[in-house]
Amino acid sequence: MDQNEVIIRVGGAAGDGVQSAGLIIGKVFSRNGLHVQTYNYYQSIIRGGQSWYQIRASHNRVKSQGDGLDILIALNKDAIERHTNPKINEGGASPLDGIAVYDTALGDFTKYEKIKYCGLPLGEIAQKYSRNTLLKNTVAIGAVFGYLSLDFETLAGVIRDQFGGKGEIAELNVKAAKEGYDTFVTKYGKSSKALNPEEKRFYLISGGETAGMGAVRAGLKAYFGYPMTPASSIIHYLAAHSRKFDVFVKITEDEISAINMAIGANYAGIRAMTGSSGGGFALMTEAVGMAAEMEIPLVVYEAQRAGPSTGLPTKTEQGDLLQIIGASQGDFPKAVFSPRNVEEVYYMAGEALNLAEKYQMPVFLMVDLYLAEHYETVEKFDFTPDIVRPPFAKGDEKDYRRYAYTETGVSMRALPGTPNLMHNEDSDEHDEKGDVVSDAVTDPEIRRKIMEKRMKKLETYIKELPPTPSYLMEDAEYAVVQWGSTQGAVEEAVDILRSKGLKVGVIEVNRPFPVNQDIRDLVRGKKKVIFVENNYTGQLRRLISSEIGVTGDIITKYDGESFYPGALATQIEEKIRK
Amino acid sequence: MDQNEVIIRVGGAAGDGVQSAGLIIGKVFSRNGLHVQTYNYYQSIIRGGQSWYQIRASHNRVKSQGDGLDILIALNKDAIERHTNPKINEGGASPLDGIAVYDTALGDFTKYEKIKYCGLPLGEIAQKYSRNTLLKNTVAIGAVFGYLSLDFETLAGVIRDQFGGKGEIAELNVKAAKEGYDTFVTKYGKSSKALNPEEKRFYLISGGETAGMGAVRAGLKAYFGYPMTPASSIIHYLAAHSRKFDVFVKITEDEISAINMAIGANYAGIRAMTGSSGGGFALMTEAVGMAAEMEIPLVVYEAQRAGPSTGLPTKTEQGDLLQIIGASQGDFPKAVFSPRNVEEVYYMAGEALNLAEKYQMPVFLMVDLYLAEHYETVEKFDFTPDIVRPPFAKGDEKDYRRYAYTETGVSMRALPGTPNLMHNEDSDEHDEKGDVVSDAVTDPEIRRKIMEKRMKKLETYIKELPPTPSYLMEDAEYAVVQWGSTQGAVEEAVDILRSKGLKVGVIEVNRPFPVNQDIRDLVRGKKKVIFVENNYTGQLRRLISSEIGVTGDIITKYDGESFYPGALATQIEEKIRK
Amino acid sequence: MVTMNDFKGSVKADWCPGCGNYAQLTAIPMALAQLGIKPENTVIVSGIGCSSNMPEYVKAYGFHGIHGRSLPVASAIKWSNPELTVIAYGGDGDGYNEGTQHFYHSARRNPDITYIVSDNQIFGLTTGQASPTSMLGMKTKTTPDGNIEPPINPLSMALSAGATFVAREFSGDVKHMVETIRRAISHKGFAIVDVFSPCVTYNKDNTFDFFRKRVYHLEDEKHDTSDQMAAFKKAAEWGDRIPIGIFYENNDPTYESRDEVLQTPLIKQPVKKLEESDLEEFL
């Protein structure tokens, strides 16, 4: 067990405060300069059921929720039975192999070997301070930090922030935590973990939030959406900061309205986005084609969850790639981004807005539930505004043609309000001027040319594609191909394999469409190519095979949970040895 | 020029009666036992513009609208200028190389060599009988049949049917036609064409209509839709025959309602369908996933037109394949059919209904504007009811589980109204009984199993896939791969190449998904594989490469028109010689 | 005899303790039992939302579809098999946002189904965003500075569409609700019952208390349920006194009664055998 690292899990029911307890714990670490990753396991239920929140903290960079479990805070009996039982593995999560903190009032439950059961009268302690039943969580958190002997003051600070400053409630919580801290140490002593404050501090932030921030940095002025898990975190973030960031946030009657509004706003000349999860995005697909045909910039934030249909609304999956590739009838240029981590979401949100406007085409910023909702530590962000806006026609252009044929396929836009350049933008096929060619006379020749003009934008963009990122590929004999949020688990799995002497590297596809030809070079000569995907059919593999003919073995996971590095390493090794 | 064949084109403006004139001409041939194919070139406009209708008739089987143009009926000046000008080629259609029939009142127009201009006082003649300006079309039709010296009585019969029996209007038309017939012969003589009545008669019918009939044969009881070209022809056909066939036809507020109704009706136990074109189908995609997750049979008729977006609403394209493959988030079983001709639409409509019910999954019946709207001769249909309904649970089953794990992946349905078997069908992920697993406790293990159960249906179906049809593949050195409505033009192009000694065959993909592995065998050892597609990016090629790694050269056409055999033969030959 | 117990499902409802939906989970089976309708002939159709979980908890045929689409599904089930009693159930977001168009057109179309909306004036399942019936000024996750969009009035909406049965109930008055739901189910045609069904977790404004203080029974004030204009006026009442009960009712023919093909239940119709003569027109 790594003494520089700890994995803590808070287990309970919805409504038990699992998530806020988890976040407090995470923040204590991040404020102390430790790297943190969290994992949120919850159900589509408001109260009850079974949920848990895992925090992995380390002095070294951590990239996933990790394997193993050092400390469990069990908020109910189900949680203690479940997370200590070596036979139960929630989609790959490790059972406890350390201490269990729980309220002695829980009563009897099955006990397992090797686990240190550290019952405390959590409720009793809590009641000394307040009758709010959630206070016992604070006591338990205090206990955990006592065990880890981590500076109480940081914890006190986080608690105060969480409970609204220096008021009475905050102080009660601080006191309760302190009693939990002290009582634990008195009763059970301290851990041998060597987790100490560092000189720096990290921010603990989720992908939904960095998507919002990154977009604001790139000049986002309006977001239109209809709530849907896990695409709501960006809405909540932007709505809460609407006035601060001067971003107009509009919740619409449905997703169809949302995307049409986003297109209208972009048409008018501001930067606007929309977003949803798979089911809501399905409703948006018709308008995606409209944006493409009318050459109006559009960024869609698509946060995947486990399908098909309503599926597992609070579970993660990478199952929407082909939906996005196939969105809307006909052929048209588009780009798909799949940022690999919370930080990359920030930068790619801006890149998406710039790209959409540069090429006047739809750009998809794909994340998944895991990436949109889990928290990661980030050290700093680049705040320099990242806004590249192509010029607009001003009104003195001679012979202005909205869809002029050009070298790049890109034609200059004239915004409504510009003198002299009045024209029509049309979802019907049109000529260079924007006049419809499907009414009186369809000229097949013009149709052919305007199709080619639009598709040329994609050809132009392909030439500018940044290289596909990779990890340890220089000397790799085996290539693992991943996309999006699985980066962390895959890299950690590869680290494990490297430590066993297997030369494995990772090709990290963060811009899945158009498919970068350089993937061909990256796989060349490899003994084996193995795709790792959080879906059933291997959608990235299908796409890459479709576009550039590269294929390989596949490891999939479709139980609603994300990959765990240890288990994944074993699977990759099996494929290699096969 | 083939003396057993004639190609006639009627050109005019929308509202000029181009289409009905064309249909009369076609029927005269089909009633005389000649093979006919028609081509309808029109715009998204109710009156005016430029449209034309082409009829190809032959004693031999014809498979496409063909190359060349023997007879033009020009209903306005634009038509005569356009169709006689050797430089104008409407997406591949040949200019006139024969006689032009027109109203001498048209006045002056450019004349070209080699064309025989046969002006007649069409309007003048017509006015003798009625003031209805459309009557002059009838005169022109008469003239054409005079020229071809084809039996006037058949023409009279068709006219009577078209104009509602033996009434006054019908008789006026017959008389006007007769005068056109005689006047032409007197003035210009007869053609050398050897077109004579045969002993048989054909039906002249479109794909939209055979889709409706085929579905009725397979027990269709309800159709839910929202009009959209070219998916309206099936609606119009079924609505007109609703009482005769006892099919409930419901036009809904939008496509979303239509597909949800179709799913509801199938759930209740009847056979119901929905349909649309690409844009309307985009709106349906969310519910496709619901049907898949809830395992409710569903057939969607998808009639493609040229996109993206509104695009060319009255033009053909095969641009929706990837939209269908990607429809709705997540992975689930489905099947896609792409019948190759009007007759096959009839049989595949029934097959789709049977398959959807057998596997309780969405099945897509894809056509395109060309197939949905153009007319072909068909000799006869098999009327034996084609209904394979799997058994439903009756109510005395013990331990009934709606989604029981089985060998095939298929579980027995219990329809509402069945005693004792009350259960819940859910778009949320569920267990064998149908109980939701995403509320209280998500069991990743159950999720994994139920995903596998559903996907197993596809594995089972794949084993039953009929072989991919082909044409002249036995000794072929080159393989052309086509799908859907391009069959005719492709086969004729191949005939041309064969006549030049090139051993070309055709792989005809009429069930594009799941991709049949036998395509691998079919292409094995071929010198070249060439995909022919009526779209920009080669969507079938992308799909086949994605699923089974087979790829090849590509010939595309994306100007809104379908392929013409002559031009296509040249293109294929170029690819071969390259 | 059918009893409420016959409708008791095997899955325990997992709404928050105190949630308004529990009242309907009592009232709907009670009304069905009173009418002697068997579970096997009952279909409950829903969309997505806390409320939409209803079919999971009732022993009957359940169709828990996608967000906003219960009405088209419910209508088609009824048209396919008119012997079934079809009840659509869902939330205000489900019915008045995502499903707006289906609600409006179902109301004018008049299929013989019952639509019960759990109107908690909030999105519950997605953890508390403004819904189309949220009051002006209400603070939610999507309206942190207070809702600025005037709420719609589902009753006026239904009335304007020509709905033939328009009612409102309150989860705090189950007895009254049972009576209205019973009449809604008995009504031949589209019956909408909008139910104030407090979300105790996310809506701190429109609580049980809020309504208890305000609601009164329409029938106590001699309201004429056949007078559409009176119904419009009553529907507009909002403030210290809020009416519940049946606002409007008429006997306009159902959609299915006007359609020739539906005169025989589709599910009972034999398959049409095609004949040579069916091709005649293509000759």
Next chain:
Amino acid sequence: MVTMNDFKGSVKADWCPGCGNYAQLTAIPMALAQLGIKPENTVIVSGIGCSSNMPEYVKAYGFHGIHGRSLPVASAIKWSNPELTVIAYGGDGDGYNEGTQHFYHSARRNPDITYIVSDNQIFGLTTGQASPTSMLGMKTKTTPDGNIEPPINPLSMALSAGATFVAREFSGDVKHMVETIRRAISHKGFAIVDVFSPCVTYNKDNTFDFFRKRVYHLEDEKHDTSDQMAAFKKAAEWGDRIPIGIFYENNDPTYESRDEVLQTPLIKQPVKKLEESDLEEFL
């Protein structure tokens, strides 16, 4: 000075001769010109349908989008750049079928845009199918035995949603229409003008003649446009006498006037520069 001619587009309208839409092609530019609104500051947004081809024929900024979606597009354009005059135009199928939900929610939301519906009670462009305003009994391609679905009343619908300006006009009365459209455009908020605009090709029932015999001007009968109940009553009038003109008008605040961020036009707002302090909350 702006004249009607400034709005004359280079593409000739290709509606059928006699189509009702020509009247609006005259009336809209006339109203705009009278108000001194420049073509460059005008955006005409439409969906798909014969009527929706309008933006192709007017010299202004034109947004000819997809079927049913003109209102969300129009609203967002207005919110992004309030200096533009935004007019949404389309058919009854476009607005009251495919776009039902947007119509309803726009009416309650009250963005400052004008919505003119060419209500020909039929689907024109798709060659004659029943629309949501087709009369009972009407024979069309989709209702060969006669329409059995009671038509909706767009005016009652808008009123029930809380629309702040509700009017109806007739293509056979251009002068009157210009006046109403002028007032609709001037109205601060969502203004709906439903126009009887006969489809001479596919609707043989609701012809110019049909309406000429029936329509009368509301203002001639001392109708009180501030009385919502009176408006409901007038909207329900259908038969030998059919009213046109302004049914209802009020001064409720627009959506944009209630939203803090929109107080400065979005298009003029500088980009927000992020700072270290914006990350504070994640510490």
